Amino acid sequence: MPRQSIFDMKVSKVYPLLVQKVERKGRTKEELDEVIAWLTGYDMKTVDQEMTYGAFFEKAPEMNPRAALIKGKICGVDVETIEDPLMQKIRWLDKLADELAKGKPMEKIKR
DSSP: OOOOTTTTSSSHHHHHHHHHHHHHTOOOOHHHHHHHHHHOOOOTTTTTTSSSHHHHHTTOOOOOOGGGOSSSETEEEGGGOSSHHHHHHHHHHHHHHHHHHOOOHHHHHHH
16 A cells, blocks of 8 residues: 655644654644634634645645744754655744644744
8 A cells, every 4th residue: 555645634633643752752732723823814613624744834824934943853864854745834843833732832933
């Protein structure tokens, strides 16, 4: 069976995984939603969970201009060196979720 691209996965599949990641480390879904809102402008209560993850980022109400300040490695790759703009946005959220799960204060996560 071919692997499904992250771009084609539904938000309804990816979002619960992010929630699980942060909750396992003692953080909350509400904190994750705050980080997502900061990065993308979305209110997760109103997001169409059936849209693809690629469309989620392509149609984001307002990507935060400070997102370019997100630095560090995710899956062994520096997020600031990712050339594909859509993949970089996806990895920015991965990085923010990691920082949240690791206990970083919200003020520092939101730069």
